[in-house]
Amino acid sequence: MNEASKPGGAQGSGIQQYTGQPISRRKALAGLASLGGTGLVYGTGTRTASAASATNIVLLVGDGMGPNQIKSGRGLKAARAGRSGSTEPLQLDRHTYSGESTTTNESGGITDSAAAGTAISTGFKTRNGVIGGIIDSSGRFVPKETVLERAKKAGYKTGLVSTSTITDATPAAFGAHVADRSKQAEIARQYIEATGVDVLLGGGRRYFSSTLRDKAKSAGYTYVDTASKLSNLSGSGRTLGLFASSSLNSAVTRFNSSTTQPNMDLMIRKAMQRLGSGKSFLVVENEHIDTNAHSNDPAFTHDVLELDESGTRIALDSRGSETLVITTADHETGGLSFTSSPNFRVINNLKATGNTLRKRIASADGDETQIRAIVADGTGITDLTVLEMESLKANSGNIRKIVSNRAGYRWSTTKHTKTAVPRFATGPGASSLQGQSHLTGLSDVMRSVIS
Numbered sequence: 001m002n003e004a005s006k007p008g009g010a011q012g013s014g015i016q017q018y019t020g021q022p023i024s025r026r027k028a029l030a031g032l033a034s035l036g037g038t039g040l041v042y043g044t045g046t047r048t049a050s051a052a053s054a055t056n057i058v059l060l061v062g063d064g065m066g067p068n069q070i071k072s073g074r075g076l077k078a079a080r081a082g083r084s085g086s087t088e089p090l091q092l093d094r095h096t097y098s099g100e101s102t103t104t105n106e107s108g109g110i111t112d113s114a115a116a117g118t119a120i121s122t123g124f125k126t127r128n129g130v131i132g133g134i135i136d137s138s139g140r141f142v143p144k145e146t147v148l149e150r151a152k153k154a155g156y157k158t159g160l161v162s163t164s165t166i167t168d169a170t171p172a173a174f175g176a177h178v179a180d181r182s183k184q185a186e187i188a189r190q191y192i193e194a195t196g197v198d199v200l201l202g203g204g205r206r207y208f209s210s211t212l213r214d215k216a217k218s219a220g221y222t223y224v225d226t227a228s229k230l231s232n233l234s235g236s237g238r239t240l241g242l243f244a245s246s247s248l249n250s251a252v253t254r255f256n257s258s259t260t261q262p263n264m265d266l267m268i269r270k271a272m273q274r275l276g277s278g279k280s281f282l283v284v285e286n287e288h289i290d291t292n293a294h295s296n297d298p299a300f301t302h303d304v305l306e307l308d309e310s311g312t313r314i315a316l317d318s319r320g321s322e323t324l325v326i327t328t329a330d331h332e333t334g335g336l337s338f339t340s341s342p343n344f345r346v347i348n349n350l351k352a353t354g355n356t357l358r359k360r361i362a363s364a365d366g367d368e369t370q371i372r373a374i375v376a377d378g379t380g381i382t383d384l385t386v387l388e389m390e391s392l393k394a395n396s397g398n399i400r401k402i403v404s405n406r407a408g409y410r411w412s413t414t415k416h417t418k419t420a421v422p423r424f425a426t427g428p429g430a431s432s433l434q435g436q437s438h439l440t441g442l443s444d445v446m447r448s449v450i451s
């Protein structure tokens, strides 16, 4: 399903992104323009008019969550309910409107999460690796206002939640400006000292020095580092929650081991509580759809469901009519497709990621009895074939191939693709996300409802 050759997959820049829209969509945009009169320039964040305003905005991003990642979530949900062979609607299917985003970067190439996140947050296409800005013709980094900063100026409390390091590219694109996404300590500094993001929950403790944590406390942040401490927080207020040195674990790992890391459900509920009852802007990212898809590991499917059951469900259930909720992705990862009859029971039986099992199998040092026990424990597979055993003894990482084959998952790459990603939206401005436009269109719509 690598759709690099799909017509319309690669888009030009700026206003051209809207060519090919249905007539009704173009009329809607024209209508918005006429409301404001002047100042409506797509992609620059200078829109001055809006048809409606949103008291709250919740943007849920499944990193790497393309159309087939979502389909696999529907299949796993059915398998979980004992209806294997069918699919089950997800929470994201409750949204009022849907459309899709093309994702290419500034040069029309395959995007990374930095360029994609920057497109969503600033309305500008940029180079891969660049956070919250563009590189101008003389090679200089030029920061651009993010939608989070816009919201903050308008009096919204702001929050970022991620199962990755909270300073990873996707959340960073909303709360920081750096030319290089790897500068995560600088991104952390900017969150606290420059942008003042009110609620930060995720991994990445290593990027917040004790000095920076002290500065955060002086600036009014409550600091927590375990799920139980997060759970015990009452009321609203600035919060810095860092629950792992690096990234948090994948859903399948967190759900099957004892851990001090919070799940998304707790992080999202607490983020909303700590943002308070006034205007708020919240970005929630599940990173591990992307991370696992990079190693062609079907375990990502549990992360799709976690984002859905926690993020989208809570956002939709707790929304007032003045809340814009968007569930979407920044790009697709893995070029995922399926055989004619995928078996999601295989996915439902997983209790560990392929990466965890790879290490465990390697430590068995070729002992077939141990390998069988490890595979049975982690995947529920108790009938490894001779060929599968040989393959595992040759390379323990092949456990991912075995699970993929048995589940009917096919991968075309270990990288990102240009496949357009689905987007789902409910609330003020949501109808503008029907049809297809570039990721930058998300920035336009969110800005249009901030007031």
Ligand SMILES: [Zn+2]
Binding pocket: 064, 113, 290, 291, 294, 333, 416
């Ligand atoms: Zn990636």
